Amino acid sequence: xxxxLVACSNDPVWVVQHxxxxxxxxxxxxxxxxxxxxxxxxxxASDEGPLCARTQALVGTxxxxxxxxxxxxxxxxxxxxxxxxxxxxxxxxxxxxxxxxYTIGDVPPELLAEEPYPGEGFGWSVGFGDGxxxxxxxxxxxxxxxxxxxxxxxxxxxTYTLSPAIAWEI
Numbered sequence: 001x002x003x004x005l006v007a008c009s010n011d012p013v014w015v016v017q018h019x020x021x022x023x024x025x026x027x028x029x030x031x032x033x034x035x036x037x038x039x040x041x042x043x044x045a046s047d048e049g050p051l052c053a054r055t056q057a058l059v060g061t062x063x064x065x066x067x068x069x070x071x072x073x074x075x076x077x078x079x080x081x082x083x084x085x086x087x088x089x090x091x092x093x094x095x096x097x098x099x100x101x102y103t104i105g106d107v108p109p110e111l112l113a114e115e116p117y118p119g120e121g122f123g124w125s126v127g128f129g130d131g132x133x134x135x136x137x138x139x140x141x142x143x144x145x146x147x148x149x150x151x152x153x154x155x156x157x158x159t160y161t162l163s164p165a166i167a168w169e170i
Contacts (some may be wrong), residue, residue, distance in 0.1 A: 024157070074101060082152050104122045
């Protein structure tokens with residue numbers, strides 16, 4: 001009976017982070033979203049929409065990341081709240097006010113099997129200020145979703161989708 005109550009709860013249990021960025025010669029700009037899901041949602045296979053979402057503007061300045069010596073880009077982030085349809089406790093939860101760093105490099109071996117456009121994109125990691133990086137997913141040119149030829153490498157002025165490979169359990 002307890003498992004059934006938890007499975008039917010509308011309290012957020014999972015959160016998925018995704019973003020869209022446009023690199024420049026000195027950094028990048030974009031947006032990120034945190035999509036909160038119930039226990040009934042599965043990070044492996046579910047079309048159920050989020051319970052709510054929190055959207056933020058990103059401004060990133062090029063930097064280096066000691067934990068990512070082979071990164072194509074690393075960005076120190078300034079995150080600004082844009083919009084949310086979540087309850088107050090999620091709107092003000094500092095755990096979702098970051099991260100402090102995005103890195104873009106090779107797709108980690110453990111994520112290669114699910115890469116949306118094999119050989120066309122990159123891996124995406126985040127840092128929350130403690131020095132460690134967490135692999136989150138994939139970076140690929142938006143042009144691929146539109147059936148267009150993508151730019152070579154991580155091109156300035158092009159729009160990139162940062163797609164999750166993981167869901168954070170909360």
